Amino acid sequence: MGAAATEIARGVRLLFVVMKCGLICGILFLAALPSPASAQAIQGKDSLLAKLSPREYPTYCELQMLMNPNQIREYLTLPNARERSKWIERFWVGLDPTPTTEANERRNEHERRVLLARERYASHKAPGWDSRGEVLIRYGVPAQVTKTDVDISPSSYMLSGETWHYVAPRMVVQFERNVAGEYVCSGDPVFWFDKGLYAVPAEPDYCADELINSQVAEMMNPFPRLEYNFVDMPMQENEIYRNLEKRPFVHSCDLKERIPCYFDVTTFRNADRSLRTEVNFEVPANKIGFFDREGSRVADVELRVLVRDSTMRKIAFAGDQIRVTASDSPPGSTLLPGQVTVHLKPGRYRIGLEAYDSHSRKRAAFTRNLEIAPESGSPRMSDILFASSIRNAEPGSKFAKGNLQVVPHPARVYRIPFPINFYFEIYGLDTDKEGKAFYRVEYRIIPLEKKRWGPVLQEAPVNVGSALETSGYGSTQPQRLSIATNELWEGPFRLEVTVTDRRTFKTAVQSAKFSIIK
Numbered sequence: 001m002g003a004a005a006t007e008i009a010r011g012v013r014l015l016f017v018v019m020k021c022g023l024i025c026g027i028l029f030l031a032a033l034p035s036p037a038s039a040q041a042i043q044g045k046d047s048l049l050a051k052l053s054p055r056e057y058p059t060y061c062e063l064q065m066l067m068n069p070n071q072i073r074e075y076l077t078l079p080n081a082r083e084r085s086k087w088i089e090r091f092w093v094g095l096d097p098t099p100t101t102e103a104n105e106r107r108n109e110h111e112r113r114v115l116l117a118r119e120r121y122a123s124h125k126a127p128g129w130d131s132r133g134e135v136l137i138r139y140g141v142p143a144q145v146t147k148t149d150v151d152i153s154p155s156s157y158m159l160s161g162e163t164w165h166y167v168a169p170r171m172v173v174q175f176e177r178n179v180a181g182e183y184v185c186s187g188d189p190v191f192w193f194d195k196g197l198y199a200v201p202a203e204p205d206y207c208a209d210e211l212i213n214s215q216v217a218e219m220m221n222p223f224p225r226l227e228y229n230f231v232d233m234p235m236q237e238n239e240i241y242r243n244l245e246k247r248p249f250v251h252s253c254d255l256k257e258r259i260p261c262y263f264d265v266t267t268f269r270n271a272d273r274s275l276r277t278e279v280n281f282e283v284p285a286n287k288i289g290f291f292d293r294e295g296s297r298v299a300d301v302e303l304r305v306l307v308r309d310s311t312m313r314k315i316a317f318a319g320d321q322i323r324v325t326a327s328d329s330p331p332g333s334t335l336l337p338g339q340v341t342v343h344l345k346p347g348r349y350r351i352g353l354e355a356y357d358s359h360s361r362k363r364a365a366f367t368r369n370l371e372i373a374p375e376s377g378s379p380r381m382s383d384i385l386f387a388s389s390i391r392n393a394e395p396g397s398k399f400a401k402g403n404l405q406v407v408p409h410p411a412r413v414y415r416i417p418f419p420i421n422f423y424f425e426i427y428g429l430d431t432d433k434e435g436k437a438f439y440r441v442e443y444r445i446i447p448l449e450k451k452r453w454g455p456v457l458q459e460a461p462v463n464v465g466s467a468l469e470t471s472g473y474g475s476t477q478p479q480r481l482s483i484a485t486n487e488l489w490e491g492p493f494r495l496e497v498t499v500t501d502r503r504t505f506k507t508a509v510q511s512a513k514f515s516i517i518k
Contacts, residue, residue, distance in 0.1 A: 048076040056081060061127030062114045063088065065138060066095070066249055090312045097253040099352025099367050100304035100317070106251050113137045123182070130183045135164065135173050138249040143167045161186065168255045259287050259301075261355045261364035262335070264410035266383035267344075267372055269427055269476070275372060277344050279305045280385070280408035281355055282335040283322060289359030290326055297326045299359065305340040306352040315349075316342045322355075337388065337408050339399060346374040377508065378428035379439070379501045384512040386412045387421040390480050402478055412514040420483040422495070424510065429475045430503040437475060438502040442467035445483070448492040448513070464488060469502065488516045 052060055064072060071091070078084045096104045117133030129137075136142075142164035149160055161176040162183070175183045262282040270276050281303050290297040300323050307316040322338040338355075349370045356363045386409045393405040400406075406423045414420050429437035445464040464487050496511040 045076065052076075053081060056084060057126075058128065059088070062110075062137075063091070065134070066110070067091075086311075093308065093312045093350075094367065096352070096367075097251075098354060098363070098365055100306040100354045100365075105253050109140075109251050109253070110137070113140065116141070121183070131185045132162070132164075132175055132183050135175075135185065139166060139169070139171065139173075140250065140252065142173075169250055257362055259355060259357050259360070259362045259364050260284055261366075262411040263353055263366060264386075264408075264412070265351065265368070265370055266385045266408075268382045268425055269375075275344060275346070277342050277370075277372070278385075278408070279303075279340045279342070279351065279353060280410040281322070281338040281340070281353075282409065282411050283338070283355055283364075285324065285326070285334045285336050288336075288357045289362075291359045299324050299326070299357070301336070301338070302354075302356045302358060303338045303340050304352075304354045304356070305342060307342055307344065308350045308352070310348050310350075312350065316344065318342050335388070335409070335411060337399070339408055344372055346372045375427070378430070378504070378506060379499055379508045380427045381497070381499055381508045381510040382425040382427070384495065384497065384510055385423045386410070386512070386514060387423055390421050390423060390482070404478065404480060406480075412512075413517055414485055414514065415517050416485045416488065416490075418485065420485060420495075420514065421480070422512075423478070423480050424497065426477045426479060426499050426508070427475065429477060429501055431473075431475055432503070435473050436471055437473070437477060438469075438471045439477065440467060440469045440500040440502055441479060441481075442498045442500070443481065443483070444496045445488070446494045446496060448494055451489055451491070485516060490516055490518050 049057070049060070060075070067075065075084060075087055075091075078087055092104055092107045093099075095106050097106050098104075113136055117129040117136050121129045121133035121136065123130045123133070144165040146163045146165070147161070148163070161174065164173045164175070166172070174186045176186045177183050260283070264280050265277060266280065267275055267277045283301050285299070288299050288301055290299045292298075300321060303320045303322065305316075305318050306314060309315050318340045320338050320340045322336050324336055349372070351368055351370050353366045353368075354363055355365075385406060388407045388409040390404055390406050393400045393403055397405045399408060401423060404423070409421070426439065429439055431437045443465060464483070466483075492513060492515050494511055494513050496509065498507055498509050500507045
């Protein structure tokens with residue numbers, strides 16, 4: 001009887017340890033996968049959630065892990081289901097990895113992940129899937145999975161569970177099955193940055209393409225069947241690892257290699273007083289693919305711009321192409337310029353931009369908000385357009401501004417001792433009886449960081465600036481300037497330009513940032 005009681009007591013203690021382990025695992029899971037939705041600082045969040053309809057609540061559960069706290073608050077405080085539905089459409093537009101195409105790859109992938117999580121890792125509790133489902137939605141289908149069986153003895157215990165092995169991102173996630181039969185994450189996902197730290201098992205329980213059909217596997221994971229281990233895999237240079245805490249989910253589009261691209265947006269006024277918005281691109285020649293065509297090495301980069309208004313309605317689309325022919329030698333670090341022009345009225349817009357290398361099929365994609373203010377005051381200035389060169393334009397020249405060819409330089413990086421070139425236009429100058437305008441242009445270059453003298457940082461005064469007084473016929477005047485860089489140093493700067501109408505003594509100011517490298 002005493003021996004039986006001892007065994008019962010030991011079993012109770014063991015059960016307590018197992019239950020405690022399950023509780024700890026649950027807590028670790030919440031810490032391991034920091035969902036933005038877990039922030040309970042939103043006042044009255046429970047009452048706001050209660051207002052969601054039975055159809056809306058599952059949708060919220062599917063999206064909340066992609067939202068930041070501000071987005072969650074904004075969504076939950078909308079007055080009705082119609083407004084929330086519109087908000088979701090705008091939300092997905094903002095996440096579209098190819099903002100100038102009809103397809104939204106990230107949304108399609110996310111919805112398929114959610115469907116798979118509900119089918120394979122269903123739970124009767126909200127949000128409708130267990131911990132494995134959440135990891136699948138966040139990171140996609142694992143490349144391989146290994147399973148462990150339960151092992152409980154008087155001297156040791158091991159709960160049954162699964163280990164998920166990812167190749168992209170290079171990560172391992174472990175799950176344990178608690179006494180309630182639920183799978184919980186047993187700790188933080190482990191990321192492997194260096195070679196030789198970890199290898200995927202040679203005989204896993206299953207691979208991703210055995211779990212789901214090949215079409216979905218290819219979309220959801222760029223490596224549907226693993227034929228090598230992490231030791232042989234080169235380190236991927238991307239920002240996924242650095243940004244995972246701020247944005248704890250990864251889609252296949254995030255893992256694809258991209259081409260570097262620089263862009264800026266400048267707005268000018270046409271002769272008929274309409275506005276012309278120019279989206280300027282620069283692509284490094286040594287980062288795109290060249291192919292042989294009729295004995296020459298050719299590269300084609302397609303540029304696309306899609307403009308939406310504040311309601312995310314499409315209002316403008318335009319494109320251009322960068323085509324370059326190279327010699328037999330490898331392309332250097334030359335930046336290839338391109339420009340796409342759209343005509344927009346004053347207002348707020350969201351612009352999607354893409355550069356697509358037709359040979360390598362790599363792309364660069366960006367979205368940015370743009371506000372075009374209505375014209376007011378006199379004189380007025382256009383945006384400042386930084387240029388790699390400004391010269392007299394020949395007939396049919398690209399990047400022509402009147403009789404000038406202004407080659408855009410959206411990277412805004414200049415090397416000492418080469419000069420800084422920029423262009424802008426002045427509107428609304430007062431003219432005399434002969435139609436002549438008189439004005440003054442003054443510029444200053446302001447350092448944005450302290451100047452470094454060896455290991456010492458020192459405040460640097462504004463020591464570069466100049467002014468000129470000039471005149472011209474007409475109330476609109478184009479202006480080109482070139483500034484020497486000999487007195488500058490490596491680092492970021494702000495260019496500030498002031499125009500003064502010498503007849504009315506009214507002024508206009510415009511500024512823009514640039515950088516200097518050695």
